[in-house]
Amino acid sequence: ALLAGKYFAEAGIPLAEVAEEISLSKETYTQGSKISLLDLLKRIKLPLGEAAEALVLGNEALEKVNVDDIPEEKRETFLLMRENLPVLIGLIKKFEQNEALLEELLGGNGPRKYLFLLQNNHELRATGGFIGSYALLDVNDGVVRRFFIDGIFNPDGQLKENIVPPQPIQKISAGWSLHDSNWFPDFPVSAEKAIFFYEKTGGPTVDGVMTLTPTVMQKLLAVTGPITLPQYGLTVDAENFIPIIQEQVETKYDKEENQPKKVLADLTALLLERVFASQDPAALYRTREALVE
Numbered sequence: 001a002l003l004a005g006k007y008f009a010e011a012g013i014p015l016a017e018v019a020e021e022i023s024l025s026k027e028t029y030t031q032g033s034k035i036s037l038l039d040l041l042k043r044i045k046l047p048l049g050e051a052a053e054a055l056v057l058g059n060e061a062l063e064k065v066n067v068d069d070i071p072e073e074k075r076e077t078f079l080l081m082r083e084n085l086p087v088l089i090g091l092i093k094k095f096e097q098n099e100a101l102l103e104e105l106l107g108g109n110g111p112r113k114y115l116f117l118l119q120n121n122h123e124l125r126a127t128g129g130f131i132g133s134y135a136l137l138d139v140n141d142g143v144v145r146r147f148f149i150d151g152i153f154n155p156d157g158q159l160k161e162n163i164v165p166p167q168p169i170q171k172i173s174a175g176w177s178l179h180d181s182n183w184f185p186d187f188p189v190s191a192e193k194a195i196f197f198y199e200k201t202g203g204p205t206v207d208g209v210m211t212l213t214p215t216v217m218q219k220l221l222a223v224t225g226p227i228t229l230p231q232y233g234l235t236v237d238a239e240n241f242i243p244i245i246q247e248q249v250e251t252k253y254d255k256e257e258n259q260p261k262k263v264l265a266d267l268t269a270l271l272l273e274r275v276f277a278s279q280d281p282a283a284l285y286r287t288r289e290a291l292v293e
Contacts, residue, residue, distance in 0.1 A: 001065050007058030014047030014054075038108050038142030045099070052092040059085050105208075111140040115198060115206040116149075117182065118268050121213040122246075127182040127190050128213050132264065134178070134198075135272055136206070149269040152179045155201035163200070182211075214242060214264075217271060223286045224274045232263055 021043050025035050062082055070078045095102075103109065114137045119129030131152050138146040156177040165176030166183055173180070178197040182190040191209035199205060221227065222238040229236065236244055245264055253260040275287055 001062070001070075004058045004061035004065070007054045007061060011051045011054035011058065014050040017047040018044045018051070036142035038103060038106050041095075041099070041102060041142070045096075048092050048095065052089060052096070055085065055089050055092075059089060105139075106142045107140040108142065111138065111145075112208070113138055113204055113206045115194060115203075115209045116272070117194060117209060117211045118149075118264075119182070119211050119213050120264070121215060125182050126185040127187050128211060131179050131182060131194075133268055135268075136203075147272065149272060155198060155203060158201040159197070161200055163197070187211075212268075212272075214245065217268065218242065220271055220275055220287065224271060227267060227270050227274070229263065229266060229270070231266070234263075236267055 021040060025040050059082075062085065065078075067075060067079065105112070116135035116137065117127075117131045118133040118135065119125065119127065120132055121129035123130035125131070133149060134152055134155070135147065135149040137144065156179055159175075159177050162174070163176040164170075165173060165180065169176060169180060169183065176197075178194060178201065181194040181197050184190045184193065194209050195206055218238050218241045221236065221241055226235050226237040228234070232248065234244060234248075245267070248263045249260045253263070
């Protein structure tokens with residue numbers, strides 16, 4: 001147990017360096033300056049590696065401790081630490097393993113564009129739900145340069161070419177467009193088709209496709225906190241998101257305007273803008289957790 005404590009003390013020094021770097025980044029963001037997530041990741045890479053080595057040795061020592069030798073009033077804390085320590089080590093190892101992928105995704109090797117498809121999983125489609133809105137994200141060298149969101153039928157209206165849809169879709173539509181591009185359960189195939197349609201409508205070539213559903217949005221709201229929609233007289237958070245949006249879409253929308261999903265598009269725009277405009281590394285880490293759970 002003493003040996004484990006020694007290793008944990010050694011790990012504390014580089015972990016303090018990581019905390020200081022994150023704190024400095026938060027301060028920079030608070031002052032209104034953008035930060036490069038890639039620069040931050042590069043600065044914390046070495047201390048994280050040093051911390052991981054010490055934590056692994058500490059965990060090995062901790063595993064050799066007989067829990068019956070721990071004073072009864074300390075056992076719960078001891079067992080909790082022994083249970084959670086491998087999780088912390090695993091997170092650091094994942095960061096090290098995915099470093100090259102993160103660099104690529106964040107535009108470390110040149111500007112990147114990503115197409116987000118906002119799917120409603122209450123209207124089931126092959127990849128998770130009906131595509132009601134889309135977003136375009138520009139990122140370069142770890143900095144978000146632009147984030148744009150729009151209704152899916154706006155690019156669909158720019159489609160000049162008549163694309164023959166798969167036979168089952170022909171029963172309800174003579175044409176095929178972006179909002180029905182996620183016809184294939186194999187996500188990469190549907191993603192390629194979305195890229196194809198987006199380019200056909202005059203959109204730029206993108207480097208990747210991601211999807212979001214209301215369930216994911218609920219998790220993101222837990223990270224961003226409540227969002228106010230003054231035009232609807234609503235404040236939406238992770239707890240009330242689904243019942244409020246369901247009520248708005250089904251019964252409380254403007255019958256003359258007849259755009260029942262507009263509230264969802266407006267909320268999504270504000271939510272994603274807040275997520276991707278954030279330069280707070282801690283919030284971005286919680287966002288990453290929300291997206292991969």
